[in-house]
Amino acid sequence: MVFTPIMLRQPAVILADFPQSEDDEFPEEPLQDEEPLRHEVGIHKECAEVLHFYRIFGAHGVIECLKCRVRIIVPRTVATYADLRRYCSESGSRRSA
Numbered sequence: 001m002v003f004t005p006i007m008l009r010q011p012a013v014i015l016a017d018f019p020q021s022e023d024d025e026f027p028e029e030p031l032q033d034e035e036p037l038r039h040e041v042g043i044h045k046e047c048a049e050v051l052h053f054y055r056i057f058g059a060h061g062v063i064e065c066l067k068c069r070v071r072i073i074v075p076r077t078v079a080t081y082a083d084l085r086r087y088c089s090e091s092g093s094r095r096s097a
């Protein structure tokens, strides 16, 4: 199943799957909605850089792009890509900031 990119924040912070290349020596496994968030959580679609995910003292999680310094805070309850997708769609509809 093809991974659908997740809109992390509006406008335009989109988490996309890793590019799948035939001649990549170490290709990333395609992302799955039901899997736990990876440390290298995906690709920041706007700048094509890797997004990193980490937890702060077992509390909330942070998704960060080291290139353009975008930071997205997610609650500790967000564990999988499906959780993230649900959280982002809910928070996106709650506020426009």
Ligand SMILES: [Zn+2]
Residues within 6 Å of the ligand: 044, 046, 047, 048, 049, 065, 066, 067, 068, 069, 070
């Ligand atoms: Zn970026």
